[in-house]
Amino acid sequence: MSAIDPISVEVIGSALNSIAEEMGEALVRASYSTNIKERRDCSTALFDKDGLTICQAEHIPMHLGSFIGFIPYILDKIGTGGIRRGDVFIGNDAYAGGGTHLPDIVLAEPIFFESEIVAWAINTAHHADFADRGHAHIFQEGLRIPPVRLYREGKVQDDLRELLLLNCQVPRERLSDINAQLAANRLGSGRVIDLFGKFGREKLFSAWRALQDYSERKMRAGIAAISDGIYRFEDPFESNQHPDSMLFKVAVRIEGDSMSLEFDAPAQVRAGLNLVYTSLLSACYYAVKSAVDPTILPNAGLARPLKITAPLGSILNCVHPAAVDGRIAACQRVADLVHGALAQAIPDQVAAAGNGCCTGAIFNGEQINGDSWVYLETIGGGGGARPRADGMSGIQVHLTNTSNLPVEAMEREYPLTLLRYELVDGSAGPGTFRGGMGIRRVYRAERACRFIVEGSRLRSRPWGLAGGLEGAGAKFSLDDHPFECSGTRDLRPGQIVVIETPGGGGYGPPSSRPEGMISADVADGRIDKEFARRIYAKE
């Protein structure tokens, strides 16, 4: 490996990063479905010729799981020799090609420089489709697509496209969104080729090896600063798809500058909650990076000091044909687990548990002309309290960071009215620093349609740290009737769905909370006087 100076690495690293970000912006702006254009539920990245991450734009950490298996699968199956300039691969399957759930459709394009593949442009977008399906096993969850060529040498494969679109509920959106994904990769590919022209092949290859080494060094530096030992944590997981509580456990072992994370969890379930191994990896990469050193570049190097295991066939490392659609719910709990364990070693670097969910509300129905519509929203909640600050209210946590759909966009596109969108009083976990507040979102159906809510922290609660108390759990109701276990439900015009997401846990004992902050919370209606008296012993 040729030596490269640290300054060139920084310069090339900035250039690669801005390419990934630029791809992401192009994807959002050119797309058609609300989940991508407004909620930004998509990610873009560049991979090296061996299928290792060079950089990922700062969108959705969960999506890394869809990327890391994709290119190795193609290289393994087809080999570099069989890939031509202008080929574009499409795929989504969790067992063939490394996806994490079927709605995240990946598009990847090889980048050629001087007749040789030098890198890959890759992106994924969460297509709000495959709605109102079963989740006993993956065959019920939607169309499975292994990485196959949608374009061969620049020519679209119409037969394949027809097959895909026929299996989608909103084909018009799928087609346009896939075009936007294609445009994003093409843009990234052109930019990377320009970089090769400018810096030359050898310099770029050494630069991104150096960037991966750099992430590894930073990860090792961060781990080495943690005292050696084994840190254990356990946390129950339940979901409205599977209301029985399941106990997840982790043992985080720190040895010098290496970390191993050993998980234990019950056997995989007949519900869309299972994690394939790449899902577990993306959850762990997020959780470790955010606690150890948030500035580490998200590339393949950060994984080198980590060893991650979970029993094969368990919900955290499932085998075919387990259903995976709602895998993010369990991924969020994995992130909670890792933070809970690390809090014992580095209490100043982690927050108490946040809402710990990715509460989803999916509505679907038919337009007057018979075409289907699907509207997907994931709703934020409380962030966990921090060692020196309250948690943030109404945010997405951990593996997701999607935006909300503006009311003024939603009501125009779908036969729904949003009656309230507000923070839930009393939902924040008390503490010296309190958690963030959960969100209440109230929908009214204007026409007959169907809906399903996906959530967790129904019975378990987001935990506090260092004496901080737990936050409130999630609550759902239909026309004032609370419900917990959910399948798809029919809605009549005028029916009202209320979704309340959990608050974040508190940090530090409530008795140490400064008077001024308690009275401000009372004045702001975040807690009432009775609550203040009871929890904070304040008159």
Add this chain to the structure above:
Amino acid sequence: MAWRVGVDSGGTFTDVCLYHEESGRFEQWKVPSTPEDPSLGIATSVAEGLAKVGAAADEISYFGHGTTVATNSLIELRGAKTGLITTGGFRDLLEIGRQMRPSLYDMMAEKPPVLVPRRLRREVPERIRFDGAVETPLDLKRLRDEAARLADDGIEAVAICFLYGYLDPRHEKAAKEVVQEEFAGFVSTSHEIAPEFREFERLSATVVNAFLGPVMKRYIERLSERLRAAGMSAAPHMTQSNGGVIGFETAARLPVRTLLSGPSTGVVAAQEIARKAGFENVMTFDMGGTSSDVALLENLECKRSKDSVVHGYPIKTPMLDIHTVGAGGGSIAAMDSGGLLKVGPRSAGAVPGPACYGMGGIEATVTDANVVLQTLNPSQLLSGRMKLRRDLAHDAVDRLSRELGLGLCETAQGIISVATANMAKALRVVSVERGFDPREHALVAFGGGGPLHAARLAKELEIEKIVVPPTPGSLCALGLLLTDLKADFTASRIVPLDYDAAPVIEDMLQHLIRQAGNWFENESIPLEGRSLLRASDLRYAGQNYELQVPFPPGPPNARSIDGLKRKFEEAHRRQFGFASPDDAVELVALRLEAVGTVSKAALRRSETAACGIDPAPIGERDVWMPEFSERVPCPVFDRGDLEYGHLLKGPAIVEQMDTTTLILPDMRAAVDRFENLIMDFG
């Protein structure tokens, strides 16, 4: 009555430009700013400037002012105690925002503080639907109660934002009337501030406006009073974020529009400099102490930014697409835990400042690196008004070089290279990310640090030409004498772009033209000075982001609608690499920019070139250059000695009062007839 005066009041200095309309005489003046009451420094600067040219205040025919009052009040959260009135069920929208957290991985990162505490956010029953139908009429009694309670709470300003207020403002208008009956302070409504869809961004802009309103009003009153007392009778004007100027009265009502007051005037000045120098496509590069502002001008026009965010707050109000990056002379260089060199965004600021200022700073900054390399005069700045401590710069850079295992000068150059990469990234945001090729643009470099770093930056981005104006350090003040009066009007309504839409679009257009007409009247712009620029925001039906395309003159008809569609397709192809000619196109907003032309300062122009005689350097110093990996002797010129026709070969350094220009070894610099330095790699 013949002096035009421009005053740019910044954090450190207040710059004044005076221009005599008849004789073309042009003078500049610089005084220290008075941050506790900026109007004081402004009045002083004007009085001193006038004394210098021997004129009286009543001879001022035009007064233009650029200010950081709004920006600073927002950064430092020194705005008014503000209340908010929203649609029932939506008071927390201000706090939830788009529900995204500020940093993906850093759990400790904070959202920008919410400007209205929850206790002052009040809801009233009312609901207009997406199609304009009223589902729930505005509850006037409840509104009156809430307004009265807010007044009792001692607020100074109220923001009113209802769902679909942009579509049908009747509830907001009615609410404003009632609130004003109960409360004498500042009121701002969302349809007046940002009449566009996406409720959170509109709400945010409305709240920021209310938060700044009382502060700006007080500032303007104080300043007007001082200027009147000094004997000035001309109506004062203030620059706004879109590069135009508005009367003080409008600025007091719409302070949110002045958040980029300072940087936007720099862009306007650079635009005029570029026009005269014969460039159509340029990027501006304004480098100051803590940050750099960059913008791109295509055919000499700077695009408007959409979804503008200032200090973390969405503003939604017309502003130039200016991108700011935390890379300035005071940016701190340090090695991170992975062993890479990082520069900024942490800055040593004005206090303690770079290590070489000798005011207690010990970390190496970009300025210290320049002192070590000797690209910057290592002993003094500001024509000797400020002494520099070369030894302290050396110590600071040396500490870092030992951590990095590099030589002293290699480290100093490394700091410059990393800072240059950061600035290049900012220029890429306004160029490549918007579909423009930086290599096809000249770089106009100004601000205290722009001309010093422009050459390296141009090299990095393969930019061929650099323009350094005659007075780069006070270009913003000059810009105030070069700008027209401008106001923006928007009609937001989703219309399918087909032939049937012509009458609807015509209605929207006429509505805007009427609004613009009123504004022209208020600003007393004579008929011959009025012009209107039309633009439309278009997208494919189903998309949610629009591309702005100029709207053709004349009443809309089949031909102009076809032309508009073609223009949109071209823009879409350029931005995203594809177009879908079979898909339906929607018009989302029609925009009218009203321009009131005022007589402007003319840039000084030389007719005869100084032929054959090259300027004599005022000295020589050894500058470390990575091209040679050693110090090489470099002639130093005084900018005042350079005349039209002169040609300098690099390496060379040009010094003037508040700026230093670096010409690299493989470059040359020619002085054009407007006294600009035009640098290229010839």
